[in-house]
Amino acid sequence: MIRQTIQLSLAIGFGAAPLAAQTIAITGGTVFPVVGPKIDRGTVVIVNGRITAVGAGVVVPAGATVVDATGKWVTPGLIHADANAGAGVRGLGGFGEDSKQGDFNPSFSVAPALDPDAVGIPVARTGGITTGVILPGGPFVSGTAVAVDFAGARTEDLVVKTGAALAINLGDGSKGAGGGSRAGTLARLKTLFADALEYDRRRLEYRRAATQSFSAPVAELEALLPALRGLQPVLITANRKIDIQNALRLAREHRLKVVLRGAIEGWKVASEIAAANVPVVLQPNVDIPSFDGLGARLDNVTLLRQAGVKVVIAQNDPGGERSLRYAAGNAVRNGVSWDDALRAVTLWPAEVFGLGQYGALAPGRVANVVIWSGDPFEFSAAAEKVFIRGVETSLRTRETELFERYRNLPPSYQSR
Amino acid sequence: MIHLKVLAVALAGAGLTADLAAQAPTAERNTDTLSIDRPQYPSTYRRRPNPPVVVRNATILTATGSELRNASILFQDGRITAIGDVGQIPAGAQVVDGTGKFVTPGIIDTHSHIGVYAAPGTSAEQDGNEATNPVTAEVWAEHSIWPQDPQIPLAIAGGVTVAQILPGSANLVGGRSATIRLVPARTVQELKFPGAPYGVKMACGENPKRVYQNRGPSTRMGNMAGYRAAFIQAEQYRARWDKWLKDRKGDPPARDLKLETLAGVLRGEISVQNHCYKADEMAQMLDLAREFGFTIKSFHHGVEAYKVGDLLAQAGTAASVWSDWGGFKMEAYDEILENLALLTKAGVRAVLHTDSPDGIQRMNQDAAKAMYAGIRAGIPISRDQALRWITANPAWVLGIDQLTGTLESGKMADVVLWSGDPFSVYSKAEKVWAEGWLVFDRLDKTRQYKTDFNLGQADPGVGR
Structure with a gap:
């Protein structure tokens, strides 16, 4: 019974299928495997969408397409842990798909609404982003996250994993869900958790209408169960110190696999977060005080890292999704090590969201690989080639065509 | 005759002459009974006395076309006095080692709402849009600015020394802007940049027609009719006042703050700062300006400006835009x-602006994004050109380019020392001088200004 429920909730059926079968060898570049030290003049071999070999002395297989990356930097594709591309029209007001009305929607997943033709998808790729985690938005329990690769013709091609995390908001924006107080929000959440577990224990009686009524529809309560069993990460938005501490208490009391999101005042309780072994997804450039996080400061990531917290860097600018790499660069500017910043946009988001085959250049991993002209965090560098599941993707965007049309004025209006 | 001219300008409320008006000789008859003859909210900003400063052995980007290596810069009494080889260092000068570091002019943002949309972002601090009428030329941004906005020290830490604070874009004409120095202050008057002319915020497109959809304007054609109706009134108002000011005989015309600002535009004393995203709308606004005989100083948020770079260059109108x-x-x-890059190539005064309390902290980074995007597209943009997007060109838009925006002898000592190439993501503003006053030092906690709001609860934590 339990297993059946989990399968339903996680909606397995999507998965990183190769887009086409071929063998590629990327040679001569400075390779950053992330799970090991950087390799000068390294080779990365890709077969049928997976990485099969990484190293300095790797033999290029016969028949491989050789991509010369001499002088270039080779990294795993970046994973954007708070992505939008594909979930609506590039964040155009009123055209988003990532939230649903109401405040208790644990069963909501944006996956079926993802549009492989969205113009934002190739834009994300130009930023070296191969994979995104699209989080549901909402004031309280907003649904589950879906992980996607930014390539493919059909929605099923994009989706890597549904139910990658259950998203809960305990920040300032959640107070309405609790009648106007954080205390009410927490109490409501605990009631919902209790109801979900009670429903699970007494399904038979429920069908006979022999239980008291629950505080939410059972289809929604059921969607909480994977998280309550510790099988699904619970992404909790919490910025103020006390919200973070409440999230940590919740994790202890209910044995949840909590991931913090936001954590503006995380630095104040960095050791507590580290002790709880809770990772954090945050935007490193948040430093403007609000009453949700008066302690906002640019060295938040640095202080969290110093305490040993696993940090995932995200960036949620309007239209600025491709700027994830600059957010990582800014984290370095503000004291984080370069290697940690790379982990924070590759390996760590993969680990946090259960994408075990992602986020590194190592045999067996999904071949999401980016060849950069230089340091990926620098403005002077660009993603020159982006491979997703072993296939080179196009970096032409709608913007490219606009530029080409207006490069010389007045435009000729002749198509190229 | 001279005092008439002064009065006419004071009537327009230009800050530059408001100070002069305060000191103007009393006019012959009864003028002291008129509000227009009295000071119009003058600046009380004063330069702080500071010892001379020499930054030695740095890479100096002047924003005038040169990049000087292993060079020095000397400033004293608030002015730059030597660049390159500074010769004899004056006694008592503070000497800063600039080895491996870069020096640029202070950064200027032509589009900010700091102080009018202050942090912590409560509804009590939403003072940027007087969204009660499509034309509110009578309101002045400076009357909304909160000098204790904790966003101010964060912008200073990004190397920003001057910003134009604008009303929001809800209205066709949103009100007057204020050009302010980013310095610690108790009052707005202490922030106001002495001599900076006023701007007026106008807005095209979606925002006004959305805000006023029930009462109008609700369409782009409604927007245009709204601007035209306002300037027709302003023409008449200006004529009435000009006639009266000639001999000051009889009762003066009724004073109307809204039309006073618009008449200032028609007189060329108040610059038009026009929120306008789309190429076709920019062309409409240039026609509007021709109809009423004024010029538009800068379009703002000109996301499509690259489509009409030729038209903007011809009109002498700058474009304030984002990088991405x-x-x-x-x-x-x-x-x-x-x-x-395309605007620069087309000969337009291109400006990188932010409209954002986050973006204003990293304008060097946005300039870098745009510079390298141009270079990648085959449009050669030098570091000096990219620097002008955030210094010299915005200074021109604000009408203060004779005073600041470049590193030249005689200009104000608005100077930033960067830890490295300002177009690298890893570089930080290390020291920021505002007219020679060290308003920020990353290496010295005592030189990291906190607003009243920060005290006891919100340490900005920029000191690393």
């Missing part, structure tokens, strides 16, 4: 990364 923001609304849909 777009897509967040329909009129921002056609954003491209090469906007600034």
Whole structure:
């Protein structure tokens, strides 16, 4: 019974299928495997969408397409842990798909609404982003996250994993869900958790209408169960110190696999977060005080890292999704090590969201690989080639065509 | 005759002459009974006395076309006195080692709402849009600015020394802007940049027609009719006042703050700062300006400016734009990364602006994004050109380019020392001088200003 429920909730059926079968060898570049030290003049071999070999002395297989990356930097594709591309029209007001009305929607997943033709998808790729985690938005329990690769013709091609995390908001924006107080929000959440577990224990009686009524529809309560069993990460938005501490208490009391999101005042309780072994997804450039996080400061990531917290860097600018790499660069500017910043946009988001085959250049991993002209965090560098599941993707965007049309004025209006 | 001229300008309320008006000789008859003859909210900003400063052995980007290596810069009494080889260092000068570091002019943002949309972002601090009428030329941004906005020290830490604070874009005409120095202050008057002319915020497109959809304007054609009706009134108002000011005989015309600002535009004393995303709307606004005989100093948020660079260059209108923001609304849909580079190539005064309390902290980074996007697209943009997007060109838009915006002898000592190449993501503003006053030092906690709001609860934590 339990297993059946989990399968339903996680909606397995999507998965990183190769887009086409071929063998590629990327040679001569400075390779950053992330799970090991950087390799000068390294080779990365890709077969049928997976990485099969990484190293300095790797033999290029016969028949491989050789991509010369001499002088270039080779990294795993970046994973954007708070992505939008594909979930609506590039964040155009009123055209988003990532939230649903109401405040208790644990069963909501944006996956079926993802549009492989969205113009934002190739834009994300130009930023070296191969994979995104699209989080549901909402004031309280907003649904589950879906992980996607930014390539493919059909929605099923994009989706890597549904139910990658259950998203809960305990920040300032959640107070309405609790009648106007954080205390009410927490109490409501605990009631919902209790109801979900009670429903699970007494399904038979429920069908006979022999239980008291629950505080939410059972289809929604059921969607909480994977998280309550510790099988699904619970992404909790919490910025103020006390919200973070409440999230940590919740994790202890209910044995949840909590991931913090936001954590503006995380630095104040960095050791507590580290002790709880809770990772954090945050935007490193948040430093403007609000009453949700008066302690906002640019060295938040640095202080969290110093305490040993696993940090995932995200960036949620309007239209600025491709700027994830600059957010990582800014984290370095503000004291984080370069290697940690790379982990924070590759390996760590993969680990946090259960994408075990992602986020590194190592045999067996999904071949999401980016060849950069230089340091990926620098403005002077660009993603020159982006491979997703072993296939080179196009970096032409709608913007490219606009530029080409207006490069010389007045435009000729002749198509190229 | 001279005093008439002064009065006419004071009537327009230009800050530059408001100080003069305060000291103007009393006019012959009864003028002291008129509000227009009295000071119009003058600046009380004063330069702080500081010892001379020499930064030695740095790479100096002047924003005038040169990049000086292993060079020095000397400033004293608030002015730059030597660049390159500074010769004898004056006694008592503070000597700063600039080895491996870069020096630029202070950064200037032509589009900010700091102080009028202050942090912590409560509804009590939403003072940027007087959204009660489509034309509110009578309101002045400076009357909304909160000098204790904790966003001010964060912007200073990004190397920003001057910003134009604008009303929001809800209205066709949103009100007057204020050009302020980013310095610690108790009052807005202490922030106001002495001598900076006023601007007036105008807005095209989606925002006004959305805000006023029930009462009008609700369409772009309604927007145009609204601007025209306002300037027709202003023409008449200006004529009435000009006639009266000639001999000051009889009762003066009734004073109307809204029309006073618009008449200031018609007199060329108040610059038009026009929120306008789309190329076709920019062309409409240039026609509007021709109809009423004024010029538009800068379009703002010109996401599509690259499509009409030739028209902007011809009109002498600057374009204040972002590096990579777009897509967040329909009129921002056609954003491209090469906007600034293409505008520069077309001969337009291109400006990188922020409209953002986050963006204003990293304007060097946005300039870098746009510079490298241009270079990648085959448009050669030098570091000096990219620097002008955030210094010299915005100074021109604000009408203070004779005073600041470049590193030249005689200009104000608005100077930033960067830890490295300002176009690298890893570089930080290390020291910031505002007219020779060290308003920020990353290495010295005592030189990291906190607003009253910060005290006891919100340490900005920029000191690393």
